[in-house]
Amino acid sequence: MFEDLSFSLEGGSALVVTGANGIGKSSLLRTLAGLVSLAHGSIRLEGGAPDTPSEEHIHYFGHQDAVKPALSVLENLQFWQSFAAAAHVSGFSGSSVDPMDALNLLGIGHTARLPAAFLSAGQKRRLSLCRLLVTPRPVWLMDEPTSALDRVSETQLLGLMNAHLAAGGLIVTATHSDLALEKTLILHLRAGDAAAPSPEEALQ
Amino acid sequence: MSTWALALFQRDLRLSVRVGGSALVGVLFFLAVVTVIPFGVGPDLNLLSRIGPAILWIGALLATLLGLDRLFQADRDDGTLDLMLMAGRPLELVVLIKCLAHWVATGLPLVVAAPLLAIFLNLEPAAMGAVTLTLLVGTPALTLIGAIGAALTVSLRRGGLLLAVLVVPLAIPVLIFGVSAADAAIHDPVPFLTPFLILCALSLIAAVIGPIASAAALRFESD
Amino acid sequence: MAFWDYANPTRFLKLVQVVLPWLTGLCVLASAAGLYMSFFIAPEDYQQGQTVRIMYIHVPAAWLSMMCYSIMAVSSLGTLVWKHPLADVSAKAAAPIGAAFTFMALVTGSLWGKPMWGTYWVWDARLTSVLVLLIMYLGLMTLWRTMEDPIKAGKAAAVLTLVGALNLPVIKFSVDWWNTLHQPASVMRMDGPTIHPDILWPLLVMAVAFTLLFFVLHLMAMRNEIMRRRVRTLRLRAASAAHPRSAVATAQPAE
Numbered sequence: 001m002f003e004d005l006s007f008s009l010e011g012g013s014a015l016v017v018t019g020a021n022g023i024g025k026s027s028l029l030r031t032l033a034g035l036v037s038l039a040h041g042s043i044r045l046e047g048g049a050p051d052t053p054s055e056e057h058i059h060y061f062g063h064q065d066a067v068k069p070a071l072s073v074l075e076n077l078q079f080w081q082s083f084a085a086a087a088h089v090s091g092f093s094g095s096s097v098d099p100m101d102a103l104n105l106l107g108i109g110h111t112a113r114l115p116a117a118f119l120s121a122g123q124k125r126r127l128s129l130c131r132l133l134v135t136p137r138p139v140w141l142m143d144e145p146t147s148a149l150d151r152v153s154e155t156q157l158l159g160l161m162n163a164h165l166a167a168g169g170l171i172v173t174a175t176h177s178d179l180a181l182e183k184t185l186i187l188h189l190r191a192g193d194a195a196a197p198s199p200e201e202a203l204q
Numbered sequence: 205m206s207t208w209a210l211a212l213f214q215r216d217l218r219l220s221v222r223v224g225g226s227a228l229v230g231v232l233f234f235l236a237v238v239t240v241i242p243f244g245v246g247p248d249l250n251l252l253s254r255i256g257p258a259i260l261w262i263g264a265l266l267a268t269l270l271g272l273d274r275l276f277q278a279d280r281d282d283g284t285l286d287l288m289l290m291a292g293r294p295l296e297l298v299v300l301i302k303c304l305a306h307w308v309a310t311g312l313p314l315v316v317a318a319p320l321l322a323i324f325l326n327l328e329p330a331a332m333g334a335v336t337l338t339l340l341v342g343t344p345a346l347t348l349i350g351a352i353g354a355a356l357t358v359s360l361r362r363g364g365l366l367l368a369v370l371v372v373p374l375a376i377p378v379l380i381f382g383v384s385a386a387d388a389a390i391h392d393p394v395p396f397l398t399p400f401l402i403l404c405a406l407s408l409i410a411a412v413i414g415p416i417a418s419a420a421a422l423r424f425e426s427d
Numbered sequence: 428m429a430f431w432d433y434a435n436p437t438r439f440l441k442l443v444q445v446v447l448p449w450l451t452g453l454c455v456l457a458s459a460a461g462l463y464m465s466f467f468i469a470p471e472d473y474q475q476g477q478t479v480r481i482m483y484i485h486v487p488a489a490w491l492s493m494m495c496y497s498i499m500a501v502s503s504l505g506t507l508v509w510k511h512p513l514a515d516v517s518a519k520a521a522a523p524i525g526a527a528f529t530f531m532a533l534v535t536g537s538l539w540g541k542p543m544w545g546t547y548w549v550w551d552a553r554l555t556s557v558l559v560l561l562i563m564y565l566g567l568m569t570l571w572r573t574m575e576d577p578i579k580a581g582k583a584a585a586v587l588t589l590v591g592a593l594n595l596p597v598i599k600f601s602v603d604w605w606n607t608l609h610q611p612a613s614v615m616r617m618d619g620p621t622i623h624p625d626i627l628w629p630l631l632v633m634a635v636a637f638t639l640l641f642f643v644l645h646l647m648a649m650r651n652e653i654m655r656r657r658v659r660t661l662r663l664r665a666a667s668a669a670h671p672r673s674a675v676a677t678a679q680p681a682e
Contacts, residue, residue, distance in 0.1 A: 035286055035426050056292035064283025069575075070222040071215065082211035085292035111666045117575060118666040131287075226573070232565050239558060247550030323537065323547050324558075 006041075007187060011091045011138070014161070014171040014181045019189030025174035026062075028189070029141045032172060033060040045139070047090035057087040059135070061142040065128040069117035073108065073127055074099060076116050081134040092168040094136035102130040106156060121148045129157065132164075140164060142173040208293055209301050216305035219278075226274070227309040230267040231317050237263040238321045249326040256325035257335045257386035261379055263321075264314050264339055268346040269371055271310045273364040275302065275354040276422065285358075289426055295419040303344075303351050303414065311343040334389030334396065338403060342382040345407040348414030349374050355421035378406050436653045439513060443646050450643050457636035464629035478542050483629055485535040487637040488528050492560060493595055495525030495641060499567075500592040503585035513649070515581030516656075518588060519571055520648035524641060526564035533557060552601035553609040556594060563591045577656060 005028075009015050017025045030036045032043060034055030045054040067076055077099040086096065103109040106126040111119060119127065125148045132140060140161070146154050154177075161171055162182055173179065220227045241259050242252060252259075279285040288298060318339050322332040353371035357363030385399035465483035472479035499521045505514030536554065537547040548554065567584050574580035601609075622630075 033286070033290060035289065052292070055290045058290060060286060060290060062283055062286065064286075066282050066284040066287050068215075068219060068282070068284075070219055075215070075218070079211050079215045080287075083208045083215075083291055083293065084287070085208075087292065110668065114662050114666050118663050120667060123666070229569055229573075232562065232569060235565075236562055239555070239562065242550040242555075249546065249549065252550075324550075326546060326548065 007185075009170050009172070009185070011089070011168045011170060012165050013183040013185065014165055014173065014179075015185050015187055016179065016181070017172065017174040017187045017189065018176075020191070023189045023191060025189060026143050029060070029062070029143050029172065029174055033058055033141050035060070045089065048138075049087065052087065054139075056085060057089060057137055058139040058141055059132045059137045061128065061132060061140065061145060063143055063147070065124045066131075067116045067119070067124045067127055069115060071116055072113055073103065073116050073119065074112040076127060077103065077130050077134060080131045084131075084135045084137075086135050087137045089138045092136075092138040094138065094164065094167045094169055096136050097133040099130070099134050102133040103127075105133070105160075106130055107153070122150060122153060125149060126153060129160070133160070138168070139170045139172070142171065142175075144175055145173055146175065146177050146179070208291075209297065212298065212301050213305045216302055217309055220306065220309035226271060228313060230271045230310045231313045233270060234263045234267040234314050234317060235321065237266055238324060242324075253326040253328070253331070256322060256327045257331065257338075257390075258383050259325060260318055260321060260335050260339070261342075261383050261386070264318070264343055265346060265372075265375060265379060266368075267314055268311060268343060269350055269353075269368045269375075270364065272306070272347070272350040272354045272371075273357070273367050275306055275351060276358045276418075277354070277363065280358050280425075285422070286426065289423070295422065296415040299351060299355070299415040299418045299422070300348075300411065303347050306351075307344050307347045311347050314343060315339045328390065331386065331390045335386045338382045338385045338400065341400070341407055342378050342403050345378045345403075345410040346375055348407075348410040349378070351414050351418045352421065355418035355425070358422065358425050378403065378410075381406060436513065436516075440650060440653060443650050447643065447646055450639060450646070454636060454639035454643050457632060457639055461629060461633035461636040464632055468625070469629045470625055475543070478539065481535050481539040482626075483633045485532060485539060486630060487634040488535060489532040489557070490634060491637050491641055492525060492529035492532050492557065493598060494638070495521050495528060496560065496564075496588075496592065496595060498645075499525065499588050500595075503588040506581055506585040507589070513653075515577070515585065516649050516652045517645070518584060519577075519581065520652050521645055522564055522568050522571070524644050524648065526561060526568065528637075528641070529557060529561040529564060533561065551609055552604065553598065556598040556601050560594055560598060563587075563594065567591075577659075 007015065017028060019025055027036060031038060034043075034053060043054050045057055048054065048057050066080075071079070081096070081099055088094075097105070100109065100112060103112055106129060108119070108123050108126050108130075111123065116124065116127065129145075142161075145157060145161075149157060158180060161173075161179070165171060165182055171181070238259060245251060245255070276285060279288065289295065291298075315336060318336045319332050322335060327335065350367070350371050352374070353367040354363075356370060357367045360366060381399045381403040384394075385396055385403055388394040388396040388399060461483070465480055469480070469483070471477060499518045502514045502518035502521065505511040506518065533554075536557075540549070541547050567587060570584050570587065571577075571580050574583065
């Protein structure tokens with residue numbers, strides 16, 4: 001899928017992956033998440049717990065919301081809080097947010113007791129986003145994070161992403177819209193000849 | 205470990221009993237299978253009481269298999285499975301707990317319904333007890349073996365039939381010893397305990413092999 | 428009172444509020460009278476002894492199991508043909524009650540069958556067709572449970588109910604069409620009942636009591652179903668309600 005692709009990121013910075021449709025942005029994120037195995041090469045995360053694979057330090061925020069319509073909004077979130085293990089690396093100071101606070105933060109606190117089936121697409125998306133807040137993990141992989149979100153929610157999302165960066169976290173995101181993130185690097189994927197990881201070295 | 209395991213167990217149990225869940229459809233299917241048999245073999249009560257344990261076992265096998273296709277598929281369809289692979293929990297244990305919750309929601313009702321259905325088949329009280337006991341011990345094995353099929357067919361749109369075809373050969377030993385233990389309880393000279401203990405052993409073996417094989421299949425599937 | 432006047436759920440609920448206490452009172456009176464008559468006035472059977480009293484529960488329950496399905500079938504026509512808004516509420520509310528009466532008929536029947544025939548169950552036409560009726564009730568209940576949207580579920584269930592109504596004549600005439608252990612009809616016959624008035628009267632009073640019980644339960648269940656749908660609508664509205672967004676404490680202004 002990819003050839004000669006390499007990049008490294010430091011705590012507190014974000015990488016925005018851009019490129020045409022079908023170029024493999026989602027595949028890149030899924031590879032980083034450990035959901036697609038690598039043919040060659042390696043993914044390393046420094047400072048993580050030893051003996052723990054890198055994907056267990058990662059929150060994957062993909063196209064699918066992983067929201068169960070039959071469960072209430074709060075039940076959905078509480079399940080992920082207990083089920084997904086928290087992970088830390090040195091230099092990352094993120095902490096766990098209470099599920100109810102997370103829902104309030106994203107403006108869907110009033111739906112906590114309702115079945116998730118009653119939520120609109122944007123509300124489901126925000127519920128899925130709450131999942132990243134209730135379990136602290138240093139790396140966020142976000143595939144088109146702004147899809148189905150209105151402008152206000154998009155601003156909130158940016159705030160959360162910046163807060164995550166400020167706490168020393170990492171974000172890799174594939175997006176078409178311009179995200180005003182602090183300390184952003186751009187990885188532009190192109191077809192044919194080797195992809196160009198433009199600012200890769202500028203980081204150090 | 206206990207918190208996340210309990211959370212997963214509760215979630216799966218809730219999902220199968222709430223609106224849209226399929227917990228009791230299995231029992232209904234079981235009832236339908238048992239009702240249909242006398243139309244096929246005729247209403248002779250002596251014959252029915254002789255083949256009754258076998259009918260109940262086959263009914264339970266079919267009801268278990270048909271209920272299994274959504275075991276992992278529902279989680280795959282909405283992206284939950286990806287997150288489960290990344291959750292940092294041993295996948296084998298996750299599968300085991302999911303199977304346990306699935307059995308409590310769908311297998312246990314079959315066991316509870318068995319004595320009632322045994323009345324339709326004119327079974328003696330001793331035979332009724334024996335069949336129920338063998339189902340209690342044997343249906344977990346069916347669920348655990350079936351989970352392998354469910355994991356293998358997780359990405360197929362119409363995996364249900366294929367699942368049954370894949371799993372039936374693996375489930376035959378359970379069927380053999382389940383039925384022979386139940387039969388042994390009716391006909392005196394044959395010992396009941398031997399086939400029954402083998403049935404217990406099969407369930408324990410399935411509790412090891414099922415989760416390991418299913419977890420491996422799920423990992424390959426995500427690639 | 429036109430049929431359509433009660434298409435409005437609010438008006439229907441008002442009617443229920445007025446009618447229900449009277450129906451309940453009547454039902455209690457009829458049940459008390461019926462039970463007294465069947466236990467103390469009706470004679471013992473010279474062959475069966477006290478066992479014959481099971482009949483006063485068994486026969487009305489069996490009648491009701493069929494009447495309930497007929498009401499569901501009419502309601503289903505209401506859903507599909509006349510599009511009456513309360514029709515699917517009526518059909519949905521009737522199903523569990525019908526299943527309960529059918530179950531009662533089967534249980535009392537098999538308890539009666541044990542001393543009479545020596546077995547709890549035989550696969551004869553009457554018993555089997557009633558068992559099929561029970562399976563259909565349970566299947567319909569499952570169909571309603573499995574579908575999230577009540578309107579869609581109502582239409583699907585209405586189609587199934589009407590197809591399943593073919594079973595009703597099979598049940599009714601099974602004792603005449605096939606040779607079975609079950610005795611033939613003795614009350615509802617073209618040439619008048621064939622049983623003694625001492626037995627007939629308690630039976631009829633019990634039948635009236637069971638019918639009243641059905642209507643009491645049916646109206647209550649319909650009321651609950653209307654309430655349940657209102658709750659659902661309110662919750663849907665609550666989920667989409669504009670919500671004052673609290674300021675995001677940890678967020679920093681995005682440039």
